[in-house]
Amino acid sequence: MAARTVKRRHVSSRLSCKLFIVFTVSIFCVVVLVTAVRRNVPLDFLWGAFFQNGDVSNFSIYVHSTPGFVLDESTTRSHFFYGRQLTNSIQVLWGESSMIQAERLLLSAALEDPANQRFVLLSDSCVPLYNFSYVYNYIMVSPRSFVDSFLDAKEGRYNPRMSPKIPREKWRKGSQWVTLVRNHAEVIVDDEVIFSVFKRYCKRRPPIDIRKGKLNLKLQKQHNCIPDEHYVQTLLALHGLEGELERRTVTYTLWNQSATKTDNKGWHPITFSYANAGPRKIKEIKDISHVYYETEYRTEWCHSNSTSVPCFLFARKFSRGAAMRLLSDGVIDHFELSALLGNE
Template identity: 60%
Template sequence: MKKKVVQQRWKQKVFGLILVVVLCFGSLLFMQMRYTHVLGLVSLQHQFVSQSQVQIPKIAFLFIARNRLPLEMVWDAFFRGGNNNFSILVHPRPGFVLNEATTRSSYFLNRQVNNSIQVDWGEASMIEAERILLRHALGDPLNDRFVFLSDSCIPLYNFSYTYDYIMSTPTSFVDSFADTKGGRYNPKMDPVIPVYNWRKGSQWAVLTRKHAKVVVEDETVFPMFQKYCKKKPLPRILEGSSHSR
């Protein structure tokens, strides 16, 4: 009888020990599963945050206009495919505001610079207007390319093609060629601008951010243009006919 009692107690102890081991193992397994689950959530969250922090460079479209943009609806259709990978700035005549009364496109609303100047064709004021646009555009760190446009320019391709084409090269697009016509170069610009560096080109260019900063920070070349680059006065006959109109 006493032997049976001892065996029964021994079995109870063994059962209790097995139960404790099972409970400990189950708790350990549960904790491991919870840890794996939490680790997975943290990993997904980190991946999501990393993806959301990826910032896509933008193209700054910089318009030099007189007043309204006559082809604004063409540009409106163009910008609809842009996925916000662009910014817009307009340099109009001083005092002109792009509001609901002066533009039909929401992309151009209030996109004018407020420190615009009077721009005259053939004068250094055109360069200064572009420098003003660049100063504003460089304020956005995501602007990586800077495209100068007139109010008569239109896009020939859709936004995605234009974006990929411009962004695919690390260089600027600048029209520059030797000026074979005499009389344009002023010898007084030497030695800051020597004659062998004298070039002619279009003001409608595409600049990288590096080159845009060079243009804005320049305090050597541009003052020479302001001082000596003047458009030739009209002949008196033409000048008189223009006044008579």
């Protein structure tokens, strides 16, 4: 049985419970977060194949994209995405509170449909590892949210000025790629107090600028807080909801752990290419059965509704070539690749 070590200090009846996917361009209820200007949704052909095998009454798609971006025949090959972008999207910058504001906008839009009962936040570089039916049942059968959440005791991201609204013992860290039950999504959308604290005190440390000389020493003493790695986890902890969570994400990320203390870029996720997205690697990801959180000395065995399951349903970050290989290798299901991609 395989395990993943986290070293970062880091189904229902047809009474129509929909799975909401939010992508960052958003999908299940899928919520997709696309935060940069793009000509298209790069992996739309893979997601189109994924949704093709799902009942359209069982999922909704919401996309947060750069303001003005429209999903239509000219920007996506998949009709599932047509017109699914938010009309009130904002400009988003990595490492700033605008990222969690975009997530809140996605969830708010999805909550307007009472049929949406599960909310999956994904990015446009995410891929599914199983077909629709498996993913739907895995998530819908669980009464819990899947939220990667652990104590952040070894990093200097917590700003004491956040207290007393956010006491140190409630400060959490984890992946932003969460899967939520409806009442937890409502907690996030209804929050104004903690979000305001994050906007004021959780900010990314500015990069080193050689033109600033000795001023860099002062700047590098600032708290280096990445809002989207803390907000949902900390908010749910403050509401006493951790007992209602599977404290893990269902989205796999492979981190580059080679950075040294002098590397100002730090760790970053590795992008899978055609060459390293073969069947052996995908099977390795699918075989992961538990996650170890070293800051808590905790092993999180992966369950859905008390049943042992593989840990991950999705993975990131995947290039277009890597996604094409998943299709051709039949990871999602067997599809005619040429028919999905069209003539190029």
